[in-house]
Amino acid sequence: MLASVGHPFVIALPFVVAAMFWYIARRERALGLIQGPTFFQRNGTAIGVFLLVAVMFWAVFLIVLPQLFMVELSFRPKLPPSATGGPRDVYTLQNYHYFLFGSPTSSAEWNVVHIKAFFLTIFASIMVTLGNFALCYPIAFYMAQVAGAARVRFLLLLLITPYWVNEILRAFAFRVIFSTSGILNKILLGSGVIADPIDFLGLDIGMYAGLGYAYLLLMVFPLYNAVENLPKSQIEAARDLGAPWWHIHLFVVMPFAKPGIASGCTLVFMLTSGALAAPMVLGGPRSLWFTPIVYDRFYQAFHWPQGSAYAFILLLTCVAFVMAVMRIGKLSLGEITR
Amino acid sequence: MTSHTIRRAMVGLYLVLFFTYLFGPLVIMSITAFNTSPYPAIMPFEGFTLEWFRILFNDKDMIIGLHNSLKIGVLVVLISVPCGLAGAMLMHQVYARARSFYYLIVVSPVLTPGVIIGISTVIFWKDFTATTGASFLYDGIILASLGQSSFISAYCMLIFLSRLQRFDRALEEAGLDLGASNAQVFWHILVPYLRPAFLSAAVLAFLSSFENYNTTTFAILAEKTLTTVLAGRVRQGSTPAISALAVTIIAVTVAGTIIYELVKRREDARKAATMRRAQDAERLEMAAT
Numbered sequence: 001m002l003a004s005v006g007h008p009f010v011i012a013l014p015f016v017v018a019a020m021f022w023y024i025a026r027r028e029r030a031l032g033l034i035q036g037p038t039f040f041q042r043n044g045t046a047i048g049v050f051l052l053v054a055v056m057f058w059a060v061f062l063i064v065l066p067q068l069f070m071v072e073l074s075f076r077p078k079l080p081p082s083a084t085g086g087p088r089d090v091y092t093l094q095n096y097h098y099f100l101f102g103s104p105t106s107s108a109e110w111n112v113v114h115i116k117a118f119f120l121t122i123f124a125s126i127m128v129t130l131g132n133f134a135l136c137y138p139i140a141f142y143m144a145q146v147a148g149a150a151r152v153r154f155l156l157l158l159l160i161t162p163y164w165v166n167e168i169l170r171a172f173a174f175r176v177i178f179s180t181s182g183i184l185n186k187i188l189l190g191s192g193v194i195a196d197p198i199d200f201l202g203l204d205i206g207m208y209a210g211l212g213y214a215y216l217l218l219m220v221f222p223l224y225n226a227v228e229n230l231p232k233s234q235i236e237a238a239r240d241l242g243a244p245w246w247h248i249h250l251f252v253v254m255p256f257a258k259p260g261i262a263s264g265c266t267l268v269f270m271l272t273s274g275a276l277a278a279p280m281v282l283g284g285p286r287s288l289w290f291t292p293i294v295y296d297r298f299y300q301a302f303h304w305p306q307g308s309a310y311a312f313i314l315l316l317t318c319v320a321f322v323m324a325v326m327r328i329g330k331l332s333l334g335e336i337t338r
Numbered sequence: 339m340t341s342h343t344i345r346r347a348m349v350g351l352y353l354v355l356f357f358t359y360l361f362g363p364l365v366i367m368s369i370t371a372f373n374t375s376p377y378p379a380i381m382p383f384e385g386f387t388l389e390w391f392r393i394l395f396n397d398k399d400m401i402i403g404l405h406n407s408l409k410i411g412v413l414v415v416l417i418s419v420p421c422g423l424a425g426a427m428l429m430h431q432v433y434a435r436a437r438s439f440y441y442l443i444v445v446s447p448v449l450t451p452g453v454i455i456g457i458s459t460v461i462f463w464k465d466f467t468a469t470t471g472a473s474f475l476y477d478g479i480i481l482a483s484l485g486q487s488s489f490i491s492a493y494c495m496l497i498f499l500s501r502l503q504r505f506d507r508a509l510e511e512a513g514l515d516l517g518a519s520n521a522q523v524f525w526h527i528l529v530p531y532l533r534p535a536f537l538s539a540a541v542l543a544f545l546s547s548f549e550n551y552n553t554t555t556f557a558i559l560a561e562k563t564l565t566t567v568l569a570g571r572v573r574q575g576s577t578p579a580i581s582a583l584a585v586t587i588i589a590v591t592v593a594g595t596i597i598y599e600l601v602k603r604r605e606d607a608r609k610a611a612t613m614r615r616a617q618d619a620e621r622l623e624m625a626a627t
Contacts, residue, residue, distance in 0.1 A: 062487055
């Protein structure tokens with residue numbers, strides 16, 4: 001199929017969907033199923049127009065169309081500008097084929113490097129997410145249920161402060177510690193524990209430490225908000241009934257804080273799997289992380305369709321993760337993004 | 339009682355460890371900014387110097403990057419706050435059957451990795467500006483602002499939504515019943531009510547934009563921002579000038595936080611004083627009758 005039909009179709013799509021909903025709403029109003037003032041009666045013309053224009057600009061031009069264009073591009077071949085729209089510009093799966101099997105000229109059966117990087121990224125992101133949860137749950141619980149108001153305010157301030165420093169500088173701080181001539185190696189060498197410096201960055205230890213550190217805050221806050229709403233009496237009741245402490249957490253606090261847990265885990269997973277700064281700053285030359293590979297597809301190989309395909313694969317993974325969390329926790333999207 | 343003491347000690351130890359993990363790296367990095375050693379190090383501390391700050395403030399690329407970051411930050415605030423407000427106001431008015439679909443669309447950028455937002459923004463606007471002939475829009479500063487606004491608007495919308503949830507619709511109806519126009523109700527009732535939300539949305543939008551890297555690095559094209567310059571510098575090699583930048587940012591934010599706290603405290607005190615005066619007046623009135 002020629003790819004020139006793609007763009008008009010893609011651009012029309014959001015408008016057609018909006019018009020469809022608008023038409024159904026009008027029909028229902030005509031049938032008396034919807035009561036009350038109409039949109040413009042309720043908001044007035046000026047504000048009504050502002051609302052529609054602003055939301056249309058945001059939802060259509062900043063969110064939907066860019067995503068659709070990216071997906072569309074991922075199914076197109078890489079062509080010089082002169083050949084775009086020509087007979088060779090047909091939809092193809094070659095970019096996805098490349099992800100799985102590598103270039104047609106290579107002798108290897110699978111594109112091992114990219115596939116391995118992809119699964120390693122997903123696996124490491126899940127591990128980082130679980131690790132962050134384990135690390136942040138106690139502090140969230142402490143702030144929400146144990147500490148007094150003044151101390152909570154102080155702790156919140158302490159928690160937020162490191163996050164005003166941007167991601168790259170936070171990663172750089174870990175590089176200062178973990179590099180071959182870094183502080184950790186100096187301490188270990190000086191105290192005689194090791195004879196030769198350890199290449200922490202080459203071993204990816206620095207990268208994982210940095211990734212675990214990077215999004216800690218986004219785990220603490222949803223957890224804190226969720227646990228804070230739990231009435232103290234419920235914990236006391238459980239304690240009075242003789243529940244051991246881990247029972248209280250596992251069967252009283254955690255089920256109650258489920259939306260917060262889901263929210264924190266989704267955010268941390270998404271940010272970690274899409275992290276670019278920590279792998280770039282802390283990764284060694286042989287480190288495998290998916291986002292730098294995507295970046296290289298764009299700005300090293302200049303193969304935008306392929307980069308789009310890789311980005312779409314990452315996006316689908318994140319969607320799958322969010323849906324899995326919603327399914328496991330029996331939650332709605334609204335509860336996760338609160 | 340001993341088990342209680344042990345538990346308290348455990349909690350204390352955990353807190354200390356947690357905050358050491360949180361602050362340790364930053365403290366170490368900050369110290370390296372003042373060490374004369376050309377490679378960021380704290381031991382041996384060869385001597386105290388401010389040379390790295392001088393080098394940092396004379397770094398032309400950093401200055402250009404800072405300018406661009408500030409420009410993008412302002413643009414993002416100007417785009418995201420109105421879009422977020424409109425998105426939040428429409429949430430309760432949108433056709434009921436379309437509501438969850440609408441919510442899914444506008445909240446999706448929060449759950450989309452930043453790199454993907456940056457990539458899709460470049461792809462779309464490159465094509466769109468070429469087709470419509472508005473190629474002056476295909477500019478790193480504008481694209482970075484648009485890309486960041488896509489998810490920062492969603493943050494702003496969530497802030498407005500949570501404030502709107504506690505809004506008493508009766509106030510609006512009272513205004514309309516008393517003969518106010520829709521526009522008057524909007525400007526004189528809704529906007530003043532939302533003022534704290536406007537403030538926090540604007541601050542959050544600016545800060546998220548200023549420190550954003552993932553979206554910006556794709557969308558910035560040939561331009562540069564502070565974070566992209568910084569990323570380039572870090573990849574070239576470690577120098578204490580980078581630590582000096584971190585110290586500067588930390589100093590600015592700590593100062594900002596302290597000022598914010600002081601302002602807030604004064605406002606709280608003023609509010610409490612007004613309340614007290616109102617109560618006194620009421621008491622006097624009661625005594626008079």
